[in-house]
Amino acid sequence: MNTITKSIQSDEDRYQLPTYAKFPISIERGQGCYVYDQEGEKYLDFYAGHAVTSTGHCHPRVVEAIQEQASRLIFYSNVAYNGVRARAVRKLVEMAGQPYYQAFLVNSGSEANENAIKLARAISERREIISTVGSFHGRSYGALSSTGIPKYANYLNTPVPRHRILPMGEVAAAVSTETAAVLIEPIQSMAGVREIPPSHLSQIHQACKKHGALLIFDEVQTGVARTGSFLYAGRENVYPDMVTLAKGIASGFPAGALLVTGALAKGVEKGDLGTTFGGGPLACAAMEATLEVIEAENVAENAARLGAYLKKALCSFQGIEQVQGRGLLLGLKLAGEIKAKDLQRALLDRRILTGTSVDPQVLRLMPPLTLTQHEADVFVEAVKTL
Numbered sequence: 383m384n385t386i387t388k389s390i391q392s393d394e395d396r397y398q399l400p401t402y403a404k405f406p407i408s409i410e411r412g413q414g415c416y417v418y419d420q421e422g423e424k425y426l427d428f429y430a431g432h433a434v435t436s437t438g439h440c441h442p443r444v445v446e447a448i449q450e451q452a453s454r455l456i457f458y459s460n461v462a463y464n465g466v467r468a469r470a471v472r473k474l475v476e477m478a479g480q481p482y483y484q485a486f487l488v489n490s491g492s493e494a495n496e497n498a499i500k501l502a503r504a505i506s507e508r509r510e511i512i513s514t515v516g517s518f519h520g521r522s523y524g525a526l527s528s529t530g531i532p533k534y535a536n537y538l539n540t541p542v543p544r545h546r547i548l549p550m551g552e553v554a555a556a557v558s559t560e561t562a563a564v565l566i567e568p569i570q571s572m573a574g575v576r577e578i579p580p581s582h583l584s585q586i587h588q589a590c591k592k593h594g595a596l597l598i599f600d601e602v603q604t605g606v607a608r609t610g611s612f613l614y615a616g617r618e619n620v621y622p623d624m625v626t627l628a629k630g631i632a633s634g635f636p637a638g639a640l641l642v643t644g645a646l647a648k649g650v651e652k653g654d655l656g657t658t659f660g661g662g663p664l665a666c667a668a669m670e671a672t673l674e675v676i677e678a679e680n681v682a683e684n685a686a687r688l689g690a691y692l693k694k695a696l697c698s699f700q701g702i703e704q705v706q707g708r709g710l711l712l713g714l715k716l717a718g719e720i721k722a723k724d725l726q727r728a729l730l731d732r733r734i735l736t737g738t739s740v741d742p743q744v745l746r747l748m749p750p751l752t753l754t755q756h757e758a759d760v761f762v763e764a765v766k767t768l
């Protein structure tokens with residue numbers, strides 16, 4: 383680490399609360415699937431700032447849209463109509479497709495989940511929210527009360543009442559006429575990229591329909607093309623009543639959304655939900671450009687194809703027991719004593735960024751969705767020659 387990086391590190395460590403274990407580098411620039419540190423050293427980014435930079439770093443179309451919008455209007459709230467908001471929200475709802483009819487634009491994944499929970503309780507006039515062991519839904523109070531990972535959830539010493547966190551296999555049987563909603567993360571990323579078995583999803587969906595409970599998918603990670611289709615919703619013919627999105631939705635500009643069906647939208651009135659910054663013009667410019675790139679560059683197909691390629695190539699390696707996940711949300715389940723943090727360190731030494739998870743044996747891969755075949759090959763070769 384050179385002296386400039388050391389001074390950056392010492393200022394961040396001195397003045398920022400010590401809430402994150404950080405990579406020992408300072409990332410100052412990004413282009414496509416690469417980021418560059420203070421010294422100009424190049425890193426292949428299989429982390430994407432935590433599954434965020436969907437269109438790659440600084441995609442020219444996204445940069446241009448943000449720059450153009452910044453010079454026109456940085457902010458005005460939802461109290462007035464605005465052209466870029468109109469275009470972005472229309473594109474979002476159209477790309478989500480049926481049965482999603484309207485969106486509430488927010489700033490983050492936690493805020494999207496918080497509003498989904500609130501809306502479910504208000505519309506159903508019930509209180510109980512069921513979520514699953516292993517899920518992560520965010521750090522705000524309702525979202526964290528639904529989070530099934532003790533490492534995070536235990537920080538709340540008093541969760542919001544009437545939140546129940548159950549093993550996936552027990553959820554369907556637990557749904558009753560008391561249940562306002564079931565909140566599911568279809569691929570539990572933080573827990574180690576664990577996909578919910580399709581049979582459980584169908585059973586939960588049926589149980590929700592039977593008892594009049596709402597089904598919410600937290601697609602903060604799986605959404606916006608990461609798992610090979612614009613939404614995970616729709617697989618196994620399961621269309622949840624609400625879908626929450628954030629992370630990749632605006633290529634890294636803070637933004638999120640709550641998608642609801644037409645039936646639910648009818649239950650929302652003026653003043654029910656609100657946010658100052660959600661749906662701001664700059665966020666919407668970034669979102670519109672991101673969605674256009676996703677469509678124009680067939681990003682979902684790319685994620686599906688390269689995800690399948692990586693899965694096939696990596697699962698044959700000694701030391702990798704299994705490759706979990708879909709599209710470009712993958713978890714390398716390591717065999718025996720190999721720890722994900724050691725593999726992450728070894729890859730960092732080769733200038734490749736990856737993520738760990740709550741499971742010490744799972745290394746997470748969540749690169750930009752614009753990853754190229756060559757970049758996928760560079761990654762495979764690096765793992766092969768470790």
Ligand SMILES: Cc1ncc(COP(=O)(O)O)c(C=O)c1O
Nearest residue numbers: 490491492518519520602603628
């Ligand atoms: C599945 C999921 N839901 C919700 C969140 C919370 O999103 P945010 O950090 O934008 O509040 C995250 C963040 O990692 C997430 O992975």
